[in-house]
Amino acid sequence: MDLRGASADSLRELTAELDGALRAGEHAERVARELYNVASLLRSEPALRRFATDASLPAEAKQGLIQQVFAGKLDDVTFAVVTSAAGRRWTSARDLADAVERLSELTAVTSVGKDANKLVDELFGLGQMLVANPELRDALANPARSIEDKSALLDSLLDGKVLPATLALAKQALGGTYQTLTGALTAYRKVAAEAGGEAVATVRVVQALSDTDRERLAAALSRQYGKQVHLNEIVEPGVLGGMRVEIGDDVIDGTVSSRLDDARRKLVG
Numbered sequence: 001m002d003l004r005g006a007s008a009d010s011l012r013e014l015t016a017e018l019d020g021a022l023r024a025g026e027h028a029e030r031v032a033r034e035l036y037n038v039a040s041l042l043r044s045e046p047a048l049r050r051f052a053t054d055a056s057l058p059a060e061a062k063q064g065l066i067q068q069v070f071a072g073k074l075d076d077v078t079f080a081v082v083t084s085a086a087g088r089r090w091t092s093a094r095d096l097a098d099a100v101e102r103l104s105e106l107t108a109v110t111s112v113g114k115d116a117n118k119l120v121d122e123l124f125g126l127g128q129m130l131v132a133n134p135e136l137r138d139a140l141a142n143p144a145r146s147i148e149d150k151s152a153l154l155d156s157l158l159d160g161k162v163l164p165a166t167l168a169l170a171k172q173a174l175g176g177t178y179q180t181l182t183g184a185l186t187a188y189r190k191v192a193a194e195a196g197g198e199a200v201a202t203v204r205v206v207q208a209l210s211d212t213d214r215e216r217l218a219a220a221l222s223r224q225y226g227k228q229v230h231l232n233e234i235v236e237p238g239v240l241g242g243m244r245v246e247i248g249d250d251v252i253d254g255t256v257s258s259r260l261d262d263a264r265r266k267l268v269g
Contacts, residue, residue, distance in 0.1 A: 007095035028111035035104035042097035059087035
């Protein structure tokens, strides 16, 4: 979900509006759910989406239609933000739905209050569960199964075991906005970390790091990137010693297998 130009500006301004109006907890959970539903409706109703983003129309006309569609159906905060969104400029029509969905993700993060790091860890754990269980991943990605059926499967696996926001975001991932379920969960982790002023680093090692080593690595990465870095660790026997760190688009590969590959390439060359 990469918004640019006027769309990026509009999303930034709408995010500021939400920050001033939201309360953590159940209120934010409701707003997050409603924003996602609005985004889904905008995607399924192209005529409404085009009208709400038509730059040739006055903002008041676009906002008036949105208010008619959603009057009495949304929390006051959701209603105000969606109305505001209809009065703003968008680079393309589909950007409105994407922005409203991103706002739902940010609101889900707000709902957990001080548990943002727990949310990041739970999303990571769910992603690893999907990687380790291809049958589960295939069941959740199967287009022949309804969203309701897939949501019920997630409920059976996660309800009462994770934060409500983790389960809500997992269900949102079923909507197909992102290419894959694991891709959606990775994007949500990034959103959650960035909302708290952090970055997320995935660390692949041959054996689990000690608490001391984790603290040293997090401190070193934080100094390098100028912000707090939250570590998610994956133990992989194929690493063959050392570690591989992935943070954003950067990859720091200090594994033995990587060095062996480099040596082989040099010998062949």
